[in-house]
Amino acid sequence: xxxxxxxxxxxxxxxxxxxxxxxxxxxxxxxxxxxxxxxxxxxxxxxxxxxxxxxxxxxxxxxxxxxxxxxxxxxxxxxxxxxxxxxxxxxxxxxxxxxxxxxxxxxxxxxxxxxxxxxxxxxxxxxxxxxxxxxxxxx
Amino acid sequence: xxxxxxxxxxxxxxxxxxxxxxxxxxxxxxxxxxxxxxxxxxxxxxxxxxxxxxxxxxxxxxxxxxxxxxxxxxxxxxxxxxxxxxxxxxxxxxxxxxxxxxxxxxxxxxxxxxxxxxxxxxxxxxxxxxxxxxxxxxxxxxxxxxxxxxxxxxxxxxxxxxxxxxxxxxxxxxxxxxxxxxxxxxxxxxxxxxxxxxxxxxxxxxxxxxxxxxxx
Amino acid sequence: xxxxxxxxxxxxxxxxxxxxxxxxxxxxxxxxxxxxxxxxxxxxxxxxxxxxxxxxxxxxxxxxxxxxxxxxxxxxxxxxxxxxxxxxxxxxxxxxxxxxxxxxxxxxxxxxxxxxxxxxxxxxxxxxxxxxxxxxxxxxxxxxxxxxxxxxxxxxxxxxxxxxxxxxxxxxxxxxxxxxxxxxxxxxxxxxxxxxxxxxxxxxxxxxxxxxxxxxxxxxxxxxxxxxxxxxxxxxxxxxxxxxxxxxxxxxxxxxxxxxxxxxxxxxxxxxxxxxxxxxxxxxxxxxxxxxxxxxxxxxxxxxxxxxxxxxxxxxxxxxxxxxxxxxxxxxxxxxxxxxxxxxxx
Numbered sequence: 001x002x003x004x005x006x007x008x009x010x011x012x013x014x015x016x017x018x019x020x021x022x023x024x025x026x027x028x029x030x031x032x033x034x035x036x037x038x039x040x041x042x043x044x045x046x047x048x049x050x051x052x053x054x055x056x057x058x059x060x061x062x063x064x065x066x067x068x069x070x071x072x073x074x075x076x077x078x079x080x081x082x083x084x085x086x087x088x089x090x091x092x093x094x095x096x097x098x099x100x101x102x103x104x105x106x107x108x109x110x111x112x113x114x115x116x117x118x119x120x121x122x123x124x125x126x127x128x129x130x131x132x133x134x135x136x137x138x139x
Numbered sequence: 140x141x142x143x144x145x146x147x148x149x150x151x152x153x154x155x156x157x158x159x160x161x162x163x164x165x166x167x168x169x170x171x172x173x174x175x176x177x178x179x180x181x182x183x184x185x186x187x188x189x190x191x192x193x194x195x196x197x198x199x200x201x202x203x204x205x206x207x208x209x210x211x212x213x214x215x216x217x218x219x220x221x222x223x224x225x226x227x228x229x230x231x232x233x234x235x236x237x238x239x240x241x242x243x244x245x246x247x248x249x250x251x252x253x254x255x256x257x258x259x260x261x262x263x264x265x266x267x268x269x270x271x272x273x274x275x276x277x278x279x280x281x282x283x284x285x286x287x288x289x290x291x292x293x294x295x296x297x298x299x300x301x302x303x304x305x306x307x308x309x310x311x312x313x314x315x316x317x318x319x320x321x322x323x324x325x326x327x328x329x330x331x332x333x334x335x336x337x338x339x340x341x342x343x344x345x346x347x348x349x350x351x352x353x354x355x
Numbered sequence: 356x357x358x359x360x361x362x363x364x365x366x367x368x369x370x371x372x373x374x375x376x377x378x379x380x381x382x383x384x385x386x387x388x389x390x391x392x393x394x395x396x397x398x399x400x401x402x403x404x405x406x407x408x409x410x411x412x413x414x415x416x417x418x419x420x421x422x423x424x425x426x427x428x429x430x431x432x433x434x435x436x437x438x439x440x441x442x443x444x445x446x447x448x449x450x451x452x453x454x455x456x457x458x459x460x461x462x463x464x465x466x467x468x469x470x471x472x473x474x475x476x477x478x479x480x481x482x483x484x485x486x487x488x489x490x491x492x493x494x495x496x497x498x499x500x501x502x503x504x505x506x507x508x509x510x511x512x513x514x515x516x517x518x519x520x521x522x523x524x525x526x527x528x529x530x531x532x533x534x535x536x537x538x539x540x541x542x543x544x545x546x547x548x549x550x551x552x553x554x555x556x557x558x559x560x561x562x563x564x565x566x567x568x569x570x571x572x573x574x575x576x577x578x579x580x581x582x583x584x585x586x587x588x589x590x591x592x593x594x595x596x597x598x599x600x601x602x603x604x605x606x607x608x609x610x611x612x613x614x615x616x617x618x619x620x621x622x623x624x625x626x627x628x629x630x631x632x633x634x635x636x637x638x639x640x641x642x643x644x645x646x647x648x649x650x651x652x653x654x655x656x657x658x659x660x661x662x663x664x665x666x667x668x669x670x671x672x673x674x675x676x677x678x679x680x681x682x683x684x685x686x687x688x689x690x691x692x693x694x695x696x697x698x699x700x701x
Contacts, residue, residue, distance in 0.1 A: 021244075024236045031665065039661035039681075055243065055261060057268040058326045066668045073664035075657075075680035086258035090265050093202065094329030125688055128695045 045114035051082030162193035269326035278303020294354035363448035392482035415500025423508035442505035474529035480522035494523030595628030603639035627658030
């Protein structure tokens with residue numbers, strides 16, 4: 001069976017939960033699929049949930065970094081959620097800056113962070129638009 | 140037997156060569172020993188204590204310092220009783236990408252059997268993965284093998300061999316001066332940082348043999 | 356002279372002193388077949404199949420027409436049939452194709468002409484198959500051209516030869532048939548058209564093609580880069596097409612001028628219409644944005660496609676200093692928010 005990693009949309013965010021052993025092919029495929037979905041769907045955040053990932057080497061770590069950069073190019077911010085402690089220690093010891101991604105404790109935490117920001121930005125947006133409409137009506 | 144030069148070499152991985160020599164010399168002097176007689180020392184704890192004091196005086200990150208102490212401990216504790224078990228635990232021929240996964244999975248299982256902690260298992264798997272990946276990307280094909288280290292500090296010895304193009308400037312890569320586009324140079328530095336001992340035998344056109352030791 | 360007496364070996368005069376081979380007074384040329392095959396491929400690739408066909412047909416026509424002129428002038432033919440049959444015979448001697456006429460019937464008074472024949476070893480079918488493989492249509496254009504040319508010269512009225520079977524489309528041999536244009540139905544249209552295209556229409560067609568290209572170039576350069584002020588203090592610069600050095604200079608000039616004129620504090624650069632962004636293009640865009648920043652405008656880049664985003668990240672282009680958003684809508688919202696916040700702070 002061909003295994004792929006599902007990409008799920010939840011309200012304003014895409015959620016990718018990695019539950020299977022990451023081969024290079026899978027990583028490359030994931031990069032492409034996420035890039036496509038980020039463009040195609042109206043989302044503003046991306047959570048990569050890795051609590052089931054018990055292994056990340058430099059290539060996979062770099063690919064995750066690239067995914068975040070690609071998403072950023074299209075105005076979407078990325079949070080890495082649930083990084084395993086052993087994996088985190090290994091990454092840090094391998095060399096600083098291996099990941100350089102915003103992280104959250106778990107999926108819930110990540111969604112909270114993103115939604116809070118989105119709500120803030122939305123209310124800001126609404127206020128600005130209300131002001132503008134009021135001005136337009138006056139003139 | 141750990142000689143003065145061995146100690147300098149371990150320090151030299153984290154400090155400049157002259158700092159390393161100064162630290163070692165100071166420590167040896169403070170315990171009232173002679174540089175040429177270090178190998179015959181019985182009491183390593185005192186030496187280690189002085190080395191640590193010296194290390195604190197020179198700039199290095201906390202991580203590097205911790206790592207250095209661990210490596211010195213490894214150096215002293217291996218005195219005499221370390222044997223590398225001849226029987227190979229596994230050998231994976233790296234031909235296509237799936238073998239990278241195979242090698243790291245086997246390494247992890249083996250690390251668990253030897254009694255490595257969970258974090259250490261991840262480290263072993265990561266080192267094997269990096270080495271296997273380097274083979275796959277740079278040499279095309281090669282072999283990753285592992286043996287058990289028995290003795291007072293059990294461990295694992297990983298060997299990666301290929302007949303690829305070799306590496307021209309290993310020193311520069313390990314010093315972090317060189318960064319490949321694909322970020323693979325980082326992998327080798329990562330291996331060095333994760334392992335207790337890493338030796339590379341390579342020359343352009345002559346393939347690459349990397350030996351890594353990791354203790355429990 | 357009878358057609359059976361025709362022997363090209365004695366008719367050709369080789370004159371190496373002057374570097375000439377002559378048939379009667381006409382200079383003849385010997386070419387390598389593989390060179391002609393290259394020529395055929397070039398014609399097809401550069402001009403397209405239709406023009407290639409017209410050129411080859413007319414080339415053949417000229418050969419047939421000229422050969423008839425030389426042979427009927429230089430020799431006395433015993434019968435009209437000999438005179439007519441000299442064409443196929445010469446075509447065979449010239450090594451172009453082995454011709455075997457199977458039917459000939461004509462009446463000068465009523466203007467009736469009908470001929471059929473078999474071609475074997477057509478050089479043209481051979482090279483065509485070699486370069487292009489099997490074709491759906493007959494391919495011996497210069498051969499039918501030759502037959503039309505010869506027969507028309509003989510008959511004194513235009514005649515059209517068509518190919519009914521062709522090795523080039525997988526038939527065992529080629530077969531041809533010649534009639535007057537009126538006697539042909541629509542099946543001969545392609546051959547008629549190929550011969551009717553004169554020098555003028557050929558070059559006109561080429562000229563038309565070139566003109567279209569030039570027009571498009573003009574359109575593209577005029578399309579240029581409009582800078583639109585879509586809100587107070589907000590400019591939009593949609594970029595379409597290819598961004599090269601020249602273009603990026605234009606973009607930069609246009610944008611900076613507009614910023615100065617309007618004193619806008621925000622610029623949205625939208626690249627939805629840009630299909631390829633490489634490091635160089637990214638570099639140009641960065642320069643444009645930095646220049647705008649220097650003038651005190653805040654730049655937002657919108658509309659990067661997923662493919663472009665991936666390429667940029669993979670080639671390591673650094674867009675970290677740029678604010679990138681999904682589309683113009685998001686860009687506009689962002690700019691409005693920014694302007695409001697700014698004015699509130701003031």
